[in-house]
Amino acid sequence: MKDIKEFIKKLPKAELHLHIEGSLEPELMFKLAKRNGIKIPYKTVEEVKEAYNFTNLQSFLDIYYAGAKVLITKQDFYDMTWDYILKCKEDNILHTEIFFDPQTHTQRGISFETVIFGIKEALDDAQKKLGISSKIIMCFLRHLSEEKAFETLEQSLPYKDYIIGVGLDSSELGNPPKKFEKVFNEAKEHGYKLVAHAGEEGDISYIEDALDLLHIERIDHGVQAINSEALMQRLKEEQIPLTVCPNSNIELKVFENYKQHNIKQLLDYGLNVTVNSDDPAYFKGYMNQNFFNLVDNIPLTKEDIVKLVKNSFNSSFIEEKLKQEYIKRVDEVVEKYE
Ligand code: HPA
Ligand code: ZN
Numbered sequence: 001m002k003d004i005k006e007f008i009k010k011l012p013k014a015e016l017h018l019h020i021e022g023s024l025e026p027e028l029m030f031k032l033a034k035r036n037g038i039k040i041p042y043k044t045v046e047e048v049k050e051a052y053n054f055t056n057l058q059s060f061l062d063i064y065y066a067g068a069k070v071l072i073t074k075q076d077f078y079d080m081t082w083d084y085i086l087k088c089k090e091d092n093i094l095h096t097e098i099f100f101d102p103q104t105h106t107q108r109g110i111s112f113e114t115v116i117f118g119i120k121e122a123l124d125d126a127q128k129k130l131g132i133s134s135k136i137i138m139c140f141l142r143h144l145s146e147e148k149a150f151e152t153l154e155q156s157l158p159y160k161d162y163i164i165g166v167g168l169d170s171s172e173l174g175n176p177p178k179k180f181e182k183v184f185n186e187a188k189e190h191g192y193k194l195v196a197h198a199g200e201e202g203d204i205s206y207i208e209d210a211l212d213l214l215h216i217e218r219i220d221h222g223v224q225a226i227n228s229e230a231l232m233q234r235l236k237e238e239q240i241p242l243t244v245c246p247n248s249n250i251e252l253k254v255f256e257n258y259k260q261h262n263i264k265q266l267l268d269y270g271l272n273v274t275v276n277s278d279d280p281a282y283f284k285g286y287m288n289q290n291f292f293n294l295v296d297n298i299p300l301t302k303e304d305i306v307k308l309v310k311n312s313f314n315s316s317f318i319e320e321k322l323k324q325e326y327i328k329r330v331d332e333v334v335e336k337y338e
Pocket of ligand 2: 017169197
């Protein structure tokens with residue numbers, strides 16, 4: 001392989017774990033703060049970046065929710081989403097499934113409609129102008145109550161056609177899947193697909209319960225699975241996708257450094273692993289940068305990279321025909337690099 005990074009850049013990719021609020025770059029945060037007359041506790045972009053010095057998931061979430069307060073109008077949500085789409089274009093992402101956190105906004109008096117239409121209109125333009133396809137997944141904040149999650153599910157129903165599924169994010173420890181068993185069951189009855197963050201900081205019981213109680217189709221993160229042989233065996237047999245986010249895991253100290261990251265072990269075991277950027281504005285880089293950091297530190301082969309990329313398309317919620325078209329486009333690039 002001449003240059004593995006060139007190969008990574010050229011490969012068509014899909015993203016399955018991306019919080020749209022986590023794509024809000026400091027530059028846009030300043031612009032929106034000014035536009036909306038909102039005070040933020042930083043004077044310069046450099047100061048913002050210095051504050052992104054996380055010690056764990058909660059230390060990140062505190063800053064991430066504070067940052068989201070600059071988002072007020074539909075145009076704000078459109079601008080943030082469009083900026084992310086331009087990064088997709090740069091990184092050769094053909095399809096993206098993005099999370100949004102309605103409660104982060106409805107709690108502040110922003111309507112569900114403002115949020116969903118701002119995001120959706122940018123994604124519609126992404127398809128029209130750039131040929132990038134997408135799906136939207138709505139996440140419940142797990143530090144809030146079950147009752148609040150039910151309210152949010154109810155609020156989402158008029159916009160069901162624009163939302164493919166529901167997820168679960170925010171503070172994992174102390175907020176186990178069991179707390180959301182009923183609301184996930186109801187979401188399923190409404191036809192939503194189900195995913196959940198599990199095994200990011202939480203132990204294997206969070207992954208097992210997300211599978212057994214919430215009946216999810218994909219596990220977001222899931223890297224703690226390595227601590228149970230039985231669970232690893234199950235994930236392999238059932239080929240349940242794991243949406244792994246390397247930069248996020250390093251920035252939130254889930255692993256000490258990239259060399260310690262277990263993605264290669266998970267992959268070699270035969271798990272259905274994918275690479276994703278999670279909150280790229282906060283975790284120092286988008287999709288390609290996640291791959292670059294991996295290949296700089298871990299002996300991933302060209303075949304490993306192709307497998308990771310194909311896993312993402314195969315694990316996406318895209319209709320089968322389009323999935324096959326995308327995979328064919330991956331194969332075309334692979335052949336050229338033989
Ligand atoms: N984990 C949990 N909640 C989140 C994350 C994450 O990585 N990013 C945004 N909300
Ligand atoms: Zn996440």
